[in-house]
Amino acid sequence: MVFSVSSLSLYPDFIILFLIVLIGILVISLIISRKRMVRQAQVLFETWKHDEQDRWHIWIMNEADSRAKIQAEGLFKEWQIREEQKIRQDAVHRSHAVIKGKITEHLVPWFSKFPYNPSDARFLGSPVDFIIFNGLSEGNLNEIVIVEVKTGSSSLSPRERSVARIVEERKIRFEVIRKE
Numbered sequence: 001m002v003f004s005v006s007s008l009s010l011y012p013d014f015i016i017l018f019l020i021v022l023i024g025i026l027v028i029s030l031i032i033s034r035k036r037m038v039r040q041a042q043v044l045f046e047t048w049k050h051d052e053q054d055r056w057h058i059w060i061m062n063e064a065d066s067r068a069k070i071q072a073e074g075l076f077k078e079w080q081i082r083e084e085q086k087i088r089q090d091a092v093h094r095s096h097a098v099i100k101g102k103i104t105e106h107l108v109p110w111f112s113k114f115p116y117n118p119s120d121a122r123f124l125g126s127p128v129d130f131i132i133f134n135g136l137s138e139g140n141l142n143e144i145v146i147v148e149v150k151t152g153s154s155s156l157s158p159r160e161r162s163v164a165r166i167v168e169e170r171k172i173r174f175e176v177i178r179k180e
Helices: 005-112 158-168
Strands: 122-124 130-134 145-147
Touching: 005 122
Parallel strands: none
Antiparallel strands: 122 130, 130 145
């Protein structure tokens, strides 16, 4: 291959032009690559940010639920203690009332306002408190009276009402049972 002087002078220009084009292509490639990397970095950042927000949101909600549960349990225990105290006080009050009623039932025949002779009274307790054999202690029985003692504003129980109904309907009789 033969080169002439004029063709050799074009050779450095060609190389320079080639290098300029090559550098331009590299610069454009770098710019495009940089934009692509920036976009990828933005996408990765947005993904990471969204995942972190979700993770923090879940953690905050779990923490809030946990604290709310602890607070609710504390409030429930306080309520439970208060209510248990009320229930216990009510039970003691009712127990006192029942004991007072039982004592009163036994002692009623000896109260001054009891209209019958205490010797004629026989304590049953259930379903009625007393059967009075009026006049029996003097040897002159003139009536049999069924007595239920009530204190305060208490009313007859269903069993006591059924006894009162049977007496009012005069479904009472005397029977002798002999043991052989």
